[in-house]
Amino acid sequence: MAHLIAAPDPTSATLAEVCDALAVWGFDPAEDESVAHAANWLRRLGNDRDFLGDVLIDLLSGRAPAGGVGELSGIGGGGGASNRVILAAPGRGHYSISASIWPSADEQALRASGPDVFGYGLARDYNHDFLTLGYFGPGATFDEYEYLYPAVAGWSGEPVELRELGRSQLEPCQMIHCRAHRDINVVHPPASLSVALTLSHEHAANGWMDHYLFDLGQGRVARVLGHGPSETFLRIAVALGGEEAVDLATRFGRHHPSDRMRLVAWRALAGAARGGEAEERVWREAERSGSRVVAATAARRREMLA
Structure with missing residues (x-):
């Protein structure tokens, strides 16, 4: 205590x-x-x-x-x-x-x-x-x-x-x-x-x-x-549609040392996906990215999209 x-x-x-x-x-x-x-x-x-x-x-x-x-x-x-x-x-x-x-x-x-x-x-x-x-x-x-x-x-x-x-x-x-x-x-x-x-x-x-x-x-x-400004900035950048932002989010989703930032990156990419199939592909890749936090969330999102 x-x-x-x-x-x-x-x-x-x-x-x-x-x-x-x-x-x-x-x-x-x-x-x-x-x-x-x-x-x-x-x-x-x-x-x-x-x-x-x-x-x-x-x-x-x-x-x-x-x-x-x-x-x-x-x-x-x-x-x-x-x-x-x-x-x-x-x-x-x-x-x-x-x-x-x-x-x-x-x-x-x-x-x-x-x-x-x-x-x-x-x-x-x-x-x-x-x-x-x-x-x-x-x-x-x-x-x-x-x-x-x-x-x-x-x-x-x-x-x-x-x-x-x-x-x-x-x-x-x-x-x-x-x-x-x-x-x-x-x-x-x-x-x-x-x-x-x-x-x-x-x-x-x-x-x-x-x-x-x-x-x-x-x-x-x-x-x-505990969400910080960097996470908000990444979501905005991806939503605006720049290729560099998408590339950065993908790298963050795969390799960032913070599980929370990795999840934010995948959420940003899924939010920018065009259509349910594209979003499902994003979460499928996220589920295999090596993070327990991301995998659990990605599995739930894929179930919702099924």
């Missing part, structure tokens, strides 16, 4: 001081010493009970972020959630800092937008490690699961062995380490409005790693997450 971290330092630090320290020492979740160092600085930031309110006031009033550190992207951050405020954008040190605002079931924002907008009730893992600290309010609750990432090929509908670990709550001043490609969380609304501070590991390689939404009732992959 997500690992509880003890970081008892009672002193506080400004956002600028935290960013300076992490820019020098970085955040590498593979090293225990680096995790402990990052956790200590996140704790010190959390001990400053005023900074986040100042940042939000600056955001609402249209002023620059308090302290002049990083870019404040505002509400509407990554992962489809609309409750994330970026406090320190990725840069030196392979980290970012954000604040997640969790509305309760009684909040107008949740009633108006629905739970999916805030990621409530969705079972998902992550393609990056992160530390999360309870900062304000009683804290959201989490249903926790584990799975074995190397055992999953990564296609929608794939059976997955999920290990249920129980429910926990991110209480004030409590910190957890959520591990990439291992921990699965289902977030539920807190009893009242709550805020958590999150320090995430940022690396260019993370974007090439699949992560998933899971169907807990069926024990299957519900959806593959």
Whole structure:
């Protein structure tokens, strides 16, 4: 399960001081010493009970972020959630800092937008490690699961062995380490409005790693997450009909190191095929391309076309 971290330092630090320290020492979740160092600085930031309110006031009033550190992207951050405020954008040190605002079931924002907008009730893992600290309010609750990432090929509908670990709550001043490609969380609304501070590991390689939404009732992959701009660009290029784009997509489909990119390439080629027979030939070739993910999807597509 997500690992509880003890970081008892009672002193506080400004956002600028935290960013300076992490820019020098970085955040590498593979090293225990680096995790402990990052956790200590996140704790010190959390001990400053005023900074986040100042940042939000600056955001609402249209002023620059308090302290002049990083870019404040505002509400509407990554992962489809609309409750994330970026406090320190990725840069030196392979980290970012954000604040997640969790509305309760009684909040107008949740009633108006629905739970999916805030990621409530969705079972998902992550393609990056992160530390999360309870900062304000009683804290959201989490249903926790584990799975074995190397055992999953990564296609929608794939059976997955999920290990249920129980429910926990991110209480004030409590910190957890959520591990990439291992921990699965289902977030539920807190009893009242709550805020958590999150320090995430940022690396260019993370974007090439699949992560998933899971169907807990069926024990299957519900959806593959993590599609990047390169995949969108390839689909557009092939759709526009250029021979060079088709050639590139074919090479990507056969040889790209990312199964996800290979599947995108075959989907782009199938989408550009003229007629059902031509599309079936594309998926037949894809099924023999040497990727389990592609083969499983291609077989299903051929059945649909039969």
